[in-house]
Amino acid sequence: MYETVKDQGEKLDNHEERITLLEETDRKHEERLQVVESNYTKLENTILKSSQAQQEFFRDTMNKQWELINARDISKDAERQRGHELRKTNVEKGWEFAGKLTVAGGVIYLALDKFFL
Template identity: 45%
Template sequence: MENLFDDRLGNHEERIVALEESDLKQELRLKQIEQNYVKLENIILQENRETRSFLQSTMDKQWDLIKSRDTALESEKVRTYDLRKTKMERNADLLLKYGGAGSVLYLFLQSLFNILAQ
């Protein structure tokens, strides 16, 4: 009976040792999983920062382009307005000069009356 007890005790000790080794392996595996999780989390956070930075710089560039386009459009409007204003001033000035010089108007009217009189 004592031999059977020693066998069971020895078998029980072997099983405990095997369980402890298995527990150590499981713990080591869990630590590796945790480390891999932390590494993955850090990589994701870094990629997120880089993506956010890239998107922010892209949006800044787009805003700069929009502002420069708006500035160019405003300048074009001002230039068109100034050109029209200058043309009108020039035409009005020419009309006043030629209209003010009575001789040209007189010659024009005389020619018109001569044509109508014939």
């Protein structure tokens, strides 16, 4: 009987050691979870900051592209305007040349009329 009581006492001591060990393991597990949660929060903040930086970069790039497109359109409009001015100048030059031919033809006609007629 003494042996049975002794065995029960040892089992009880062993059970208390196991409970203490489990409590220690739970405490360590809780600490690890807190570290993981902290790291997760840091990671989440880093991702959000990176996302904001990427959005700002994308927004800046789009604004620059729109500025380039607008500059290109302004340049094309200016080129069309210069082309129109050149054509206008060529037309004016053509009329000026036609006028000179007419005047020159009249002078030649007057000279021919005076000397030959």
